[in-house]
Amino acid sequence: MADLEGKMVLISGPSGAGKSTICRRLVQDPRVEFSVSATTRKPRAGEVDGRDYHFLSPQEFRAKTAAGEFIEQAEVHGNMYGTLRAPMERAIAEGRVYLLEIDVQGANQIKAQQIPGLFLFIAPPDAETLRKRLVGRGTDAPEVVERRLAKAEDELRERVKYDHVIVNDDVERALAEVRALIGLDG
C-alpha cells in the first residue's frame, strides 16, 4: 500500500446517485477517513450518531455555527448540514485522505475558500434509474423522494464545476474509477 499525501476528496451528486454506497466502500481503506457532518435531519433506520452524522437539534447546530466550527454549511432538502473544521484539518495534517460527502452548495463554499482537493461528482446513469434507486432504498417518504428528484436536475447542472464526473452504472466499476482518481491503487 503506497503512502499518500494528506488531502481532501469531496464527493457530490444528486440524492440516490450512490455517494454513500461509494463512500462506505472507500473508508474500508485505512488511509481514508470520512468527514462526519453535523445535521439537523433525523436519523434514518440503521444510521448511527457519530458514525454517519452528528445528529443535532437546530439549537445545537446554531451554536456550532456561531462558534465558527463549520468550514461550510448549507440547507439541503429542508435540513441544515455542516462540515466540521477541526477534524478535517487534523486528518489532512496527519496524512490521511479526508472524504467529504456534501452537496453542491457546500462544495462551492469550499472552492471559494481555495481549499485544495479533488472534487468528484457522482452521477446516475439516467433519471429513471435515479428514481428507482431512491424508491428502492426505502428510507424516504414519497414526498421526500419527489423533493429530492426535483432538485436532482439543478444539481446535475453543477457537475461541470467538478474535476471529474463518475457515472455510477455499476458500483464496482464506479468505485474502481474513484479509487484510481484518488490514487488509492498501488
Ligand code: ADP
Ligand atoms: P446517495 O448517498 O447518493 O443518496 P445511496 O448510496 O444511498 O445514494 O444509493 C441509493 C440506493 O441505490 C441505495 O439503495 C443503493 O444500495 C443503491 N445503489 C447505489 N449504487 C448502485 C448501483 N450502481 N446499482 C444499483 N443500485 C445502486
Ligand code: 5GP
Ligand atoms: P442525506 O440526508 O441524504 O444524507 O444527504 C442529503 C444531502 O446533504 C446530500 O446531497 C449530501 O451530500 C448533503 N450533505 C451531507 N453532509 C453535508 C455537509 O456537511 N454539508 C453540505 N453542504 N451538504 C451535506
